[in-house]
Amino acid sequence: GENVEQHPSTLSVQEGDSAVIKCTYSDSASNYFPWYKQELGKRPQLIIDIRSNVGEKKDQRIAVTLNKTAKHFSLHITETQPEDSAVYFCAARGTYKYIFGTGTRLKVLA
Amino acid sequence: EAGVAQSPRYKIIEKRQSVAFWCNPISGHATLYWYQQILGQGPKLLIQFQNNGVVDDSQLPKDRFSAERLKGVDSTLKIQPAKLEDSAVYLCASSLDRRTDTQYFGPGTRLTVL
Numbered sequence: 001g002e003n004v005e006q007h008p009s010t011l012s013v014q015e016g017d018s019a020v021i022k023c024t025y026s027d028s029a030s031n032y033f034p035w036y037k038q039e040l041g042k043r044p045q046l047i048i049d050i051r052s053n054v055g056e057k058k059d060q061r062i063a064v065t066l067n068k069t070a071k072h073f074s075l076h077i078t079e080t081q082p083e084d085s086a087v088y089f090c091a092a093r094g095t096y097k098y099i100f101g102t103g104t105r106l107k108v109l110a
Numbered sequence: 111e112a113g114v115a116q117s118p119r120y121k122i123i124e125k126r127q128s129v130a131f132w133c134n135p136i137s138g139h140a141t142l143y144w145y146q147q148i149l150g151q152g153p154k155l156l157i158q159f160q161n162n163g164v165v166d167d168s169q170l171p172k173d174r175f176s177a178e179r180l181k182g183v184d185s186t187l188k189i190q191p192a193k194l195e196d197s198a199v200y201l202c203a204s205s206l207d208r209r210t211d212t213q214y215f216g217p218g219t220r221l222t223v224l
Contacts (some may be wrong), residue, residue, distance in 0.1 A: 004152075006152075021185070032211045034211070034212070042217070043201065043215040043216060043218060044153065044201070044215050045215075046213075047210060049212070050210065054204075077179070089152050091152075093211065097155060097158065098143075098213070101152050102150065102152050103150070
């Protein structure tokens, strides 16, 4: 069946460094790829998304890249700050259905 | 704009008991999703409604879980009887329609089955 693999499961970086999280999807019909940030005990919040007709999208310190041929997409956070610490989920939407990755716990060390 | 509302926020029950969760999506949103999020995992889609019709319930354990959205607005998710492995956060989300990409999540209901 369809699945989304996400790596790494945990990531620790020093404040000010960059963080990269990678996802691979299996459903070639997937056309929309959102990234969510989830703080402890809170709901997932959409932080950035990309559609299949775009290769890269940037919003201040956050960027997402998509390689449709290889079926993978990545989240890049630059100049990380302690408040970036959270669990990040990628997702891929195929035919009306979202499949989520397993999550990456990001810790930004001050 | 009011967000997705869910209640209760927390529920503790014993195994074999029944429980029901309620969701009120963002006004005007035709598509409603119920997800199960087990601790340390990503959300898993249980059921998706388009207005009051089911679009996908392939991952809903139908022997114990049921959901309805009778008037195409609010929705309830029921578990009967509950098992220990049902302990999770149940998230409701909505989007304008199933072709619109962005879905918005509610705060979730944390279920503990003892």
